[in-house]
Amino acid sequence: MECDKCGSDAVMHAGYSGAHLCEEHFLASVEKRVRRRIRRDSLVPRDASPDDPERWVLGLSGGKDSVVLAQILDETFGRDPRIEILALTIHEGIEGYRDESVEACVELSEDLDLRHELVSYEEEFGVRMDDVVEDDPEGMAPCAYCGVFRRDLLETYAEEFDADILLTGHNLDDEAQTALMNVFEGDVEQMAKHFDASLGPFDERTESPHFVPRAKPLRDIPEKEVALYAHLRDLPAHITECPHASEAFRGEIQELLLKLEEDHPGTRHSILSGYEEMASMAADRYRGESTAEMRECERCGSKTTREVCRKCRLLESLEAV
Known part of the structure; x- marks a missing residue:
């Protein structure tokens, strides 16, 4: 199995795209897609x-x-x-x-x-x-x-x-x-x-x-x-x-x-x-x-829609054991 881009031995085959890629081009492909997602989501503000x-x-x-x-x-x-x-x-x-x-x-x-x-x-x-x-x-x-x-x-x-x-x-x-x-x-x-x-x-x-x-x-x-x-x-x-x-x-x-x-x-x-x-x-x-409004948890002060947040309710159940 050869790399589609350079003819070297492929290290992977992506069934969803049909691509065969060697190590160099596979690594570059992953990095390219991650950086493209960063751009699409505009993680770096203008x-x-x-x-x-x-x-x-x-x-x-x-x-x-x-x-x-x-x-x-x-x-x-x-x-x-x-x-x-x-x-x-x-x-x-x-x-x-x-x-x-x-x-x-x-x-x-x-x-x-x-x-x-x-x-x-x-x-x-x-x-x-x-x-x-x-x-x-x-x-x-x-x-x-x-x-x-x-x-x-x-x-x-x-x-x-x-x-x-x-x-x-x-x-x-x-x-x-x-x-x-x-x-x-x-x-x-x-x-x-x-x-x-x-x-x-x-x-x-x-x-x-x-x-x-x-x-x-x-x-x-x-x-x-x-x-x-x-x-x-x-x-x-x-x-x-x-x-x-x-x-x-x-x-x-x-x-x-x-x-x-x-x-x-x-x-x-x-x-x-x-x-x-x-x-x-x-x-x-x-x-x-x-209509749920955010409030502060009565125990820890974190944001929640209830009087006591989920974390604190779980901790209370553990303390009761």
Whole structure:
């Protein structure tokens, strides 16, 4: 199998495009698509200036996705005085698993000369995920707790570090899975929230005093291509599944998508494209009809539509054990 561009040995075949690419052209293709997404989402404002640089907080877990994103962002903006990149790592309290990935985060941050901040559930909330799994008073999957706690810390520290954008390493598979889950669950309001959490063109950003806008520059890159990029670049990624991972529904959706993509290449791209259209209409609807007002959580002061936020309610259930 030869590269379509130069005739060298190909390292990958993209069924959705039919392309065969060698190592050099594959790496260049991934980088080109990530930078194109950055341009499309207008992450660098037209008036960005070295005198008042944009600060981007990157959620760096040490996994392949965030490590690849950090590498490409550094190579693109590392010498751009208009952009400051800060890496934020969250330690959930999972013995062995997260300790090793934190080492990957530290190694990469040192290699790229990135400012790196580490926060933990234990220091912030007084809990560790290993203990939550044992107690689990709500009878929920560990991911349900962990997702709430992680989002809270990402948003809290992005705001504390005065970030203009919060970047995460969600890839095409992640986004297509989330899209199908929301559609199958009929969760129109969640579609609207999902759309509003991401960035459109810079001039159309919704100004909000409550949340730092999010961006997902890897959302056009399939998961396998992210993994291959990390391997070929020999990046210090920690590629091991969380021992507490148990999102059964997402796992079923993942298997379904893989089968669909194998039989009908391009399915993930089509799903995401159609979903964004639906989510945009849902967002327009809920902006006009939603009566829920943001308030401060009575316990922690974070923004919520209820008297006590979801994070604090989960923490209360754990404290009662």
